[in-house]
Amino acid sequence: MNLANKTIWITGASSGIGKALAIACSKQGARIVLSSRNTEALEQVKSSLTSSQQHLIVPLDLAQPEQLNELVVNAMSQIGRVDVLVNNGGIGQRGFACETQLDVQRKVMEVNYFGAIAMTQALLPFMKQQGQGTIATVASVAGLIGGKSMAGYSASKHAIIGYMDCLRAEETINGIKVLNICPGFVQTQISVNAFRGDGSKFDEMASSIANGIAVEDCADQIVTALEKDKAQVIIGKGISYWAPTVYRFFPAIFRRLAAAKNYRE
Ligand SMILES: NC(=O)c1ccc[n+]([C@@H]2O[C@H](COP(=O)([O-])OP(=O)(O)OC[C@H]3O[C@@H](n4cnc5c(N)ncnc54)[C@H](OP(=O)(O)O)[C@@H]3O)[C@@H](O)[C@H]2O)c1
Structure with a gap:
């Protein structure tokens, strides 16, 4: 797919991967619909895009999924057509499963799964x-494998990948493409904004994230995956890139390594 003149609706466009993707897609000549909760931050991103006048802002809260249908239907009368939806908005969770409150697990699922x-x-x-469209979702390598300190997050990403794989099977016949994007560690605010087990903000830059790939690199690889109409792409470096392959071909070794790795973030 050539992104020029396409309309691409990106959730979580105020920060991190969504912001970098909005910038990268606008450089390809796409019109961007920017969504998240923080309208002020979205305005700043919009003004930094190529041809900034043509892009639109639609504020929304993914934690209120039952409100999204009406909001989308209303927005579509202004937008007209959407070629690509990028379900990118999301929230992290840090902490052992047994220490993470049920309402925190539910909030993560609400945003990362039900919102999407x-x-x-x-x-x-x-x-x-329209007879065509692409649903792209920024899931995670954590949606393909499990590790320590992210049970709720990993569950939400496994869930969205499962949903999207079923959707692809159902909707290919209607011209709908489905792309699952699985980044490893990317340098964003994801750990800073993540929930701790008690629901408070983690508020720390995890070393794994700080040592991840640059957000612009991640955005460029997403653009390439969209252009090539891929069904799934894994993006990252080192163990965060190779982990799903190790899990697939050497599951026993993977499980031993995952259990041995001594980290809590
Ligand atoms: N960074 C990584 O290492 C990594 C790896 C794999 C996958 N991911 C995934 O990448 C996506 C983007 O995260 P990021 O790394 O760019 O983190 P980020 O910098 O924290 O950005 C998260 C984005 O999600 C939006 N968001 C959060 N809660 C929302 C809500 N209730 N309603 C609407 N928007 C909401 C935020 O916007 P507002 O605060 O303005 O609402 C923000 O734009 C997430 O789905 C994340 O799980 C990240």
């Missing part, structure tokens, strides 16, 4: 009417 599927289900009828 609510956006998808709201936009699908428009895409099916």
Whole structure:
């Protein structure tokens, strides 16, 4: 798919991967619909995009999935057409499973899973009417494997990958493409903004994230995956890139390493 003149709706566009992706897609000539909760930050991102006048801001809260259908339907009367939805907005979770409160697990699932599927289900009828569209989701390597200190997060990412694989099987016949994006560690605010087990903000830059790939590199690889109409892409370096391969071909070794690794962030 050539991104020029396409309309790309990106959730979580105020920061990190979503912001870098908005910038990268606008350079390819795409019109961007920017969404997240922080309108002020979205305005700043919008003004930094190529051809900044043509892009739109639609504030929304993925933690309120039952409100998203009406919001999308209303916004579509202004937007007109969406070629690509990027379900990118998300929240991290740091802490052992047994220390993480149930309401925190639920909040992570609400944003990362229900928020994403609510956006998808709201936009699908428009895409099916168009006879084409792409649903791209920034899941995670944590949606393909499990490790320490991220059970709720990993569960939400496994769930969204499972949902999207089923959606692809159902909607290919209607011209809908589904791309699962699985980054490893990327230098963003994800750990800073993550929940601790008690629901407070983690507020620390995890060393794994600080040592991850540059956010611009991640965005460029997402653009390439969209251009090549990929179904799934793993993005990263080192162990965060290779872990799903090790898990697939040497599952016993992977499980031993995952259990031995001594970290809590
Ligand atoms: N960084 C990594 O290493 C990494 C690795 C794998 C996957 N990911 C995934 O990449 C995606 C983007 O994260 P990031 O790394 O760029 O982190 P980030 O810098 O913290 O950005 C998160 C984005 O999600 C938005 N968001 C959070 N809660 C929201 C809500 N309730 N409603 C609407 N928007 C919400 C935030 O916007 P507002 O605060 O303005 O609402 C922000 O734009 C997430 O899905 C994350 O799980 C990240």
